[in-house]
Amino acid sequence: MRVYLDNNATTIVDPHVFAEMEPYFVQKYGNPNSLHCFASDTHPAIKQAMEKIYAGIHAPKEDSVVITSCATESNNWVLKSIYFQYILTGRKNHIIVSEVEHPSVIATAKFIESMGCRVTYLPINSEGLVDAQTVRDNITDKTALVSVMWANNETGAIFPVEEIGNICAEHNVLFHTDAVQAIGKTPVDVQSFNVDYLTFSAHKFHGPKGVGALYIKKGKELIPLLHGGSQMGGYRSGTLNVPGIIGMGKAMEQAVDALDFEMSDVREMRDAFEDELLKIKDTFVVTPREKRTPNTILISFRGIEGESMLWDLNRAGIGASTGSACASEDLEANSVMEAIGAAEDLAHTAIRFSLSRYTTQEELDYTLETVKTAVERLRGISSSYAYAPEGHESGLDAGH
Amino acid sequence: MGMDSLIGGTIWDEYSQKVTDLMNNPQNMGEITEEQAKEMGAKLIVADFGTESCGDAVRLYWAVDPKTDMILESKFKSFGCGTAIASSDTMAELCKGKTVDEAVKITNIDVEKAMRDTPDVPAVPPQKMHCSVMAYDVIKKAAAQYKGVDMESFEEEIIVCECARVSLSTLREVIRLNDLTTVEEITDYTKAGAFCKSCIRPGGHEEKDIYLVDLLEEYEKEKMASAADASASGAGLDFAQMTIVQKLKAVDKVIDDNIRQMLIMDGGDMEILDIKENGANFDIYIRYLGACSGCASSSTGTLFAIENILKEKLDENIRVLPI
Numbered sequence: 001m002r003v004y005l006d007n008n009a010t011t012i013v014d015p016h017v018f019a020e021m022e023p024y025f026v027q028k029y030g031n032p033n034s035l036h037c038f039a040s041d042t043h044p045a046i047k048q049a050m051e052k053i054y055a056g057i058h059a060p061k062e063d064s065v066v067i068t069s070c071a072t073e074s075n076n077w078v079l080k081s082i083y084f085q086y087i088l089t090g091r092k093n094h095i096i097v098s099e100v101e102h103p104s105v106i107a108t109a110k111f112i113e114s115m116g117c118r119v120t121y122l123p124i125n126s127e128g129l130v131d132a133q134t135v136r137d138n139i140t141d142k143t144a145l146v147s148v149m150w151a152n153n154e155t156g157a158i159f160p161v162e163e164i165g166n167i168c169a170e171h172n173v174l175f176h177t178d179a180v181q182a183i184g185k186t187p188v189d190v191q192s193f194n195v196d197y198l199t200f201s202a203h204k205f206h207g208p209k210g211v212g213a214l215y216i217k218k219g220k221e222l223i224p225l226l227h228g229g230s231q232m233g234g235y236r237s238g239t240l241n242v243p244g245i246i247g248m249g250k251a252m253e254q255a256v257d258a259l260d261f262e263m264s265d266v267r268e269m270r271d272a273f274e275d276e277l278l279k280i281k282d283t284f285v286v287t288p289r290e291k292r293t294p295n296t297i298l299i300s301f302r303g304i305e306g307e308s309m310l311w312d313l314n315r316a317g318i319g320a321s322t323g324s325a326c327a328s329e330d331l332e333a334n335s336v337m338e339a340i341g342a343a344e345d346l347a348h349t350a351i352r353f354s355l356s357r358y359t360t361q362e363e364l365d366y367t368l369e370t371v372k373t374a375v376e377r378l379r380g381i382s383s384s385y386a387y388a389p390e391g392h393e394s395g396l397d398a399g400h
Numbered sequence: 401m402g403m404d405s406l407i408g409g410t411i412w413d414e415y416s417q418k419v420t421d422l423m424n425n426p427q428n429m430g431e432i433t434e435e436q437a438k439e440m441g442a443k444l445i446v447a448d449f450g451t452e453s454c455g456d457a458v459r460l461y462w463a464v465d466p467k468t469d470m471i472l473e474s475k476f477k478s479f480g481c482g483t484a485i486a487s488s489d490t491m492a493e494l495c496k497g498k499t500v501d502e503a504v505k506i507t508n509i510d511v512e513k514a515m516r517d518t519p520d521v522p523a524v525p526p527q528k529m530h531c532s533v534m535a536y537d538v539i540k541k542a543a544a545q546y547k548g549v550d551m552e553s554f555e556e557e558i559i560v561c562e563c564a565r566v567s568l569s570t571l572r573e574v575i576r577l578n579d580l581t582t583v584e585e586i587t588d589y590t591k592a593g594a595f596c597k598s599c600i601r602p603g604g605h606e607e608k609d610i611y612l613v614d615l616l617e618e619y620e621k622e623k624m625a626s627a628a629d630a631s632a633s634g635a636g637l638d639f640a641q642m643t644i645v646q647k648l649k650a651v652d653k654v655i656d657d658n659i660r661q662m663l664i665m666d667g668g669d670m671e672i673l674d675i676k677e678n679g680a681n682f683d684i685y686i687r688y689l690g691a692c693s694g695c696a697s698s699s700t701g702t703l704f705a706i707e708n709i710l711k712e713k714l715d716e717n718i719r720v721l722p723i
Contacts, residue, residue, distance in 0.1 A: 303479060305455060305479055305480050305481050305484070308423070308482060311412070311423060311481075311482050315424070344452070345452035345453050346452075347452075347453055347455075348452065348453070348454075348455040349452075380429070381426060381485060383448070383457045383459040383476075383477040383478050384452060384457070385477075386431060386459045386477035387431040387433060388446055388459070389446060394448055395447070395448030395449065396448045396451055396452065396457045396459070396479075
């Protein structure tokens with residue numbers, strides 16, 4: 001049996017999404033910006049897709065939803081454009097981000113910091129949440145932008161974006177939110193609160209990889225990151241990714257349709273699974289369930305290093321994560337675990353299970369049994385639970 | 401860069417079959433109790449290294465025959481990834497049947513080599529090499545405990561890159577001999593920094609006392625200092641192009657190297673007072689000191705000797721004028 005529980009990293013493309021995209025590879029392959037029937041072939045579907053995308057986040061027509069290549073591009077675009085427009089020109093000198101933003105925000109913030117911008121990295125509290133008050137505390141009259149994600153990829157923690165948006169509006173500061181982990185998991189409505197820029201990506205909600213988007217409120221225009229043939233209204237040059245846009249449109253429509261299912265059925269399954277996992281002794285979950293996206297569990301198994309747990313899960317055909325998939329190549333502790341200030345011995349023990357509407361009860365039952373077996377085996381190997389003769393002074397808590 | 405580094409693979413694909421097998425089924429995983437050690441007539445040693453908060457920890461158990469120092473049995477328990485568990489297992493295996501002194505000589509490189517499927521293919525990917533270092537450290541810890549000495553006493557030199565076991569003295573020497581200026585070059589020459597990369601600069605997986613970038617900076621400073629000396633003395637420049645300070649230093653150096661010793665032997669000395677450009681000539685004003693002042697030869701033989709050597713070494717148009 002193979003079980004996919006890494007849906008915060010990427011998702012299966014919904015077969016309906018794939019079916020809508022398929023004609024736009026071999027049959028209707030025209031460049032939409034050309035002047036002939038091959039181009040026009042693509043127009044109705046692109047228009048339809050854009051309407052679905054707008055509807056999905058309830059964006060008014062006069063605002064822009066620019067299709068990009070990925071969320072990383074969208075996030076880079078916002079920060080770098082703000083740097084060019086506000087920091088480099090000397091109008092402002094400061095931006096605020098949370099310390100647990102996706103690397104595409106953190107690394108870009110660090111880059112513009114190296115170019116002379118002041119950056120505040122907001123801490124998260126012991127529940128893994130950003131406190132909106134910290135935004136207020138750090139805003140100055142020289143702050144150009146606040147960028148705080150809607151939901152965290154590792155813990156699923158939903159951040160108080162509405163409150164932060166209001167604080168930004170009060171202080172006349174631009175507000176960007178990375179909503180990559182929010183679409184399809186919690187209602188996203190750009191008119192219901194103050195937000196100027198919002199990032200999302202199709203492959204996180206059963207759409208194709210290589211298609212991201214950036215919502216830009218009217219009057220809050222950015223300068224382009226990619227100059228060229230003036231596609232996307234000059235905002236983002238580059239030949240339109242026709243099948244990608246169509247795929248994102250369909251995926252968005254389905255995500256909106258499935259939102260109730262996600263927030264009830266997927267949540268129930270997740271909660272029951274989490275209850276069972278927590279029955280294993282010495283296990284810990286950080287963010288309270290009701291403050292999380294309905295599909296995510298970040299759980300620590302004391303005494304078991306995360307990668308070795310992934311190893312045993314993988315042997316049984318189960319795909320999970322130790323945190324951010326982007327970070328799985330390096331050796332560092334889960335950054336959220338560190339930011340929360342979790343007990344130090346738990347920093348390397350966190351495992352993330354992220355479900356989707358495709359996850360079945362049978363898969364979770366199988367996973368639970370596998371986890372139990374793995375915990376027993378790995379704790380058997382672990383020095384954390386090992387025998388020591390009487391009077392042995394454990395050297396395991398001395399730094400090395 | 402290049403194709404292989406553009407698309408990251410999974411690190412697990414680079415594990416040898418042996419590493420995979422040992423992770424799935426460690427052979428020496430377990431404990432030795434006081435009672436079991438006693439039955440063997442052995443002394444029980446339990447040594448710990450690493451911490452869970454760092455991501456790796458190992459506890460090593462030895463039953464050592466106190467008469468022969470022979471390690472009769474060796475077991476481990478480990479908190480860590482697959483490589484850490486497989487390395488600990490291999491390390492425990494390598495210790496068996498060795499004396500404590502022999503065991504101390506086992507390095508992380510021996511452990512890694514023992515886990516290879518074929519002699520020339522590494523058992524683990526570079527970024528996992530550091531996981532085997534812990535296996536090496538815990539042996540020293542156990543041996544130190546057995547002998548009642550300090551763990552550091554087994555380390556003969558300062559190791560900068562633990563993964564590749566490259567010492568400070570080797571690095572300093574290789575950097576200077578080959579005039580290395582980048583971390584990449586150091587890695588090419590010595591393999592230091594090729595693995596977990598902690599030793600390259602602060603901020604890596606492990607904190608170090610000294611980093612490769614420090615060694616490069618140290619060498620850079622050294623070069624700059626000697627270049628500054630060279631430029632202060634105007635080495636390589638035509639005398640005519642030198643600043644007045646460089647001219648003074650250059651003249652002084654020639655005097656030092658060729659004349660002064662001779663004067664001092666006769667109980668005298670000289671000093672340079674000034675250098676003036678006089679048309680095409682450089683007039684160097686000097687004053688004799690001690691026995692030289694008033695010496696007959698000071699306005700003839702000695703003077704010609706001084707002038708000739710300066711003409712020869714620095715500039716044809718030098719004239720020396722004693723005051």
